[in-house]
Amino acid sequence: MKKTNYPKHSILAVAILLTWIKTYVVYHTSFDMKIENVMQQFILFINPLSFLLAVYGISLFFKSAKARNRYLLITSSILAIILYANVAFYRFFSDFITLPVLFQTSNFSDLGASAAETIYVSDVFYFIDVLLLFAAIKWLPNAKEATIVKPAIRRAYFVISAAVLFLNLGLAETERPQLLTRSFDRELLVKNIGTYNYHIYDIYIQSKSHAQRALADGSELVEVNNYVRSNQAEPNYEVFGTAEGKNVIVVSLESLQTFVVNEEMNGQVVTPFLNSLTKDKDTYYFPNLYHQTGLGKTSDSEFIVENGLYPLGGGAVFFTNSGNTYNSMSEKLNEKGYFTNVMHSNNKSFWNRDIMYDALDVDKFYDVDSYEVAEGDAVNWGLKDIPFFKQSVNHMTEMQQPFYSRLITLTNHYPFHLEKEDQFISEYDSNSGTLNRYFQTARYMDESVKILFDELKAKGLYEDSIIVMYGDHYGISENHNEAMSQYLGKEITPFESAQLQRVPLFIHMPGSDQGEVVEEVSGQIDIRPTLLHLLGVETSKDMQLGADVFSKDHEEFVIFRDGRFVTDKVVYAGNVCYDKETGEETEAAACAPYIERAAEELGYSDKIINGDLLRFYDEKTGNLLIDQAKDKK
Ligand code: GP9
Numbered sequence: 193m194k195k196t197n198y199p200k201h202s203i204l205a206v207a208i209l210l211t212w213i214k215t216y217v218v219y220h221t222s223f224d225m226k227i228e229n230v231m232q233q234f235i236l237f238i239n240p241l242s243f244l245l246a247v248y249g250i251s252l253f254f255k256s257a258k259a260r261n262r263y264l265l266i267t268s269s270i271l272a273i274i275l276y277a278n279v280a281f282y283r284f285f286s287d288f289i290t291l292p293v294l295f296q297t298s299n300f301s302d303l304g305a306s307a308a309e310t311i312y313v314s315d316v317f318y319f320i321d322v323l324l325l326f327a328a329i330k331w332l333p334n335a336k337e338a339t340i341v342k343p344a345i346r347r348a349y350f351v352i353s354a355a356v357l358f359l360n361l362g363l364a365e366t367e368r369p370q371l372l373t374r375s376f377d378r379e380l381l382v383k384n385i386g387t388y389n390y391h392i393y394d395i396y397i398q399s400k401s402h403a404q405r406a407l408a409d410g411s412e413l414v415e416v417n418n419y420v421r422s423n424q425a426e427p428n429y430e431v432f433g434t435a436e437g438k439n440v441i442v443v444s445l446e447s448l449q450t451f452v453v454n455e456e457m458n459g460q461v462v463t464p465f466l467n468s469l470t471k472d473k474d475t476y477y478f479p480n481l482y483h484q485t486g487l488g489k490t491s492d493s494e495f496i497v498e499n500g501l502y503p504l505g506g507g508a509v510f511f512t513n514s515g516n517t518y519n520s521m522s523e524k525l526n527e528k529g530y531f532t533n534v535m536h537s538n539n540k541s542f543w544n545r546d547i548m549y550d551a552l553d554v555d556k557f558y559d560v561d562s563y564e565v566a567e568g569d570a571v572n573w574g575l576k577d578i579p580f581f582k583q584s585v586n587h588m589t590e591m592q593q594p595f596y597s598r599l600i601t602l603t604n605h606y607p608f609h610l611e612k613e614d615q616f617i618s619e620y621d622s623n624s625g626t627l628n629r630y631f632q633t634a635r636y637m638d639e640s641v642k643i644l645f646d647e648l649k650a651k652g653l654y655e656d657s658i659i660v661m662y663g664d665h666y667g668i669s670e671n672h673n674e675a676m677s678q679y680l681g682k683e684i685t686p687f688e689s690a691q692l693q694r695v696p697l698f699i700h701m702p703g704s705d706q707g708e709v710v711e712e713v714s715g716q717i718d719i720r721p722t723l724l725h726l727l728g729v730e731t732s733k734d735m736q737l738g739a740d741v742f743s744k745d746h747e748e749f750v751i752f753r754d755g756r757f758v759t760d761k762v763v764y765a766g767n768v769c770y771d772k773e774t775g776e777e778t779e780a781a782a783c784a785p786y787i788e789r790a791a792e793e794l795g796y797s798d799k800i801i802n803g804d805l806l807r808f809y810d811e812k813t814g815n816l817l818i819d820q821a822k823d824k825k
């Protein structure tokens with residue numbers, strides 16, 4: 193055979209380069225990914241590389257040229273099919289493939305029909321790298337030569353491929369902190385770690401929850417059920433059903449904490465409209481309600497409100513358990529004839545909402561595509577709250593009534609940027625730009641809520657609706673304690689930090705004349721039973737862990753996702769028991785009985801979610817389906 197000057201591993205290099213370049217071109221031509229700066233462009237460019245180096249690198253173990261070439265071709269074809277499947281899926285769903293979609297059998301008919309429609313002859317382009325690799329194997333002179341690779345060389349090769357992966361992850365982490373721990377958006381994942389790595393990550397997350405699910409059986413429900421039943425709170429029949437038949441409008445107030453309500457900042461009122469609601473004759477205001485979210489932030493609060501269960505301790509339950517059986521508030525209201533929907537002007541795959549809302553039985557998701565985002569109308573991650581509310585109310589006028597709409601706001605979100613024309617008050621003057629701007633965006637949110645009320649009145653929807661608004665989670669993290677302590681005029685101890693987890697809840701019932709400030713210590717987990725009971729919907733058979741705040745049985749005991757808790761007497765934080773009244777450390781015995789119960793309750797909630805136990809429960813009869821086969825549903 194003729195000797196050539198081609199480098200020894202040129203066929204491997206050709207395979208990697210072809211798939212790499214094709215993937216990068218496909219990113220730009222076939223997906224709609226917003227690239228905001230040069231760094232993001234660079235990350236997008238290098239993100240296929242680490243995976244391709246590793247997977248094609250396996251060919252270095254093959255001793256014969258024929259086997260090696262066959263491996264390279266098969267790998268190249270599989271990768272082309274995976275990428276192409278994503279392209280075809282994206283054309284129809286504007287989203288990347290995630291395993292649960294493939295498992296949800298109801299999606300198959302959709303998928304099949306849409307796939308046929310979205311395949312074109314020109315799609316052979318997506319396989320061009322396979323064809324070129326085939327040609328290279330045929331024509332490249334040294335492609336037929338076997339190359340024996342020394343183990344040391346192979347090791348060096350894989351070290352380099354790992355180094356590329358870490359470089360990629362490092363850059364992604366600076367660009368999007370907590371990307372992997374929170375896994376908040378598929379588009380962001382693909383943008384930062386690449387399609388191929390994303391699929392591995394997706395398989396990892398999904399198989400973890402599948403394994404836990406497979407091991408669970410109905411008998412685990414016995415203990416959970418006993419706990420839930422013994423902690424159940426009877427409705428208060430004085431208020432039960434007082435909002436029956438009304439449209440339900442639930443508003444998630446992004447990052448709004450109670451510390452700004454009824455307060456001033458440098459002589460400026462932060463939330464004038466919400467302040468007026470705290471004294472309004474038709475509004476229940478809850479100043480002592482705490483958020484209970486974990487890493488899943490907004491989505492965790494949605495999960496709590498819909499299901500009356502805690503989110504998970506690690507990762508966002510919207511991602512990890514979107515294939516579970518739930519008995520959500522949407523499902524219950526669907527059964528009462530409500531049209532259930534969520535409105536949020538962001539990319540629908542954020543927090544895996546598009547998939548999770550199916551599991552929660554939400555009839556329709558009005559995502560960013562249902563909104564007109566005119567020039568100058570967007571800030572941070574999407575449409576500003578004022579145009580968002582206006583357009584949302586327009587959608588409501590077209591809905592079948594009664595409806596249950598959950599509106600998720602976005603403007604009061606970190607890093608709290610706002611254009612000049614939307615700044616109704618000046619900034620604060622601490623060393624934290626974040627806190628300084630937070631007051632302005634909170635003020636903007638207040639204005640937007642006022643406009644929501646005005647719009648509902650103008651469109652004739654107000655009188656027939658009940659409006660529930662809650663802060664989803666904290667906006668100011670502990671990184672800003674110094675600035676926070678300047679504002680509050682006191683040191684931020686673990687006690688104060690826990691108290692800062694209060695988020696406001698308003699339940700506004702036009703014409704009810706029932707308004708009051710409900711001082712009861714409560715949590716987001718109580719919202720579901722409280723609201724359902726106001727609507728006259730029983731929850732006595734539901735597998736939920738919250739309790740109706742109006743019930744005489746409601747206990748003042750709020751458990752945070754991280755194990756901290758608050759009662760009417762104590763606050764347990766940083767492993768210290770504090771007297772709630774004074775904020776001073778108190779004897780551990782005052783907290784001791786609750787520590788175990790907090791862990792127990794969180795444990796039961798985790799058990800329900802990880803084992804997907806609601807598939808073994810009949811909420812109509814309250815029967816446990818213990819003898820059912822494990823693979824039910
Ligand atoms: C994203 C929005 C904000 O769609 O809900 O999410 P967050 O970062 O607050 O969880």
Ligand code: MN
Pocket residue numbers: 446447489490664665
């Ligand atoms: Mn949020």
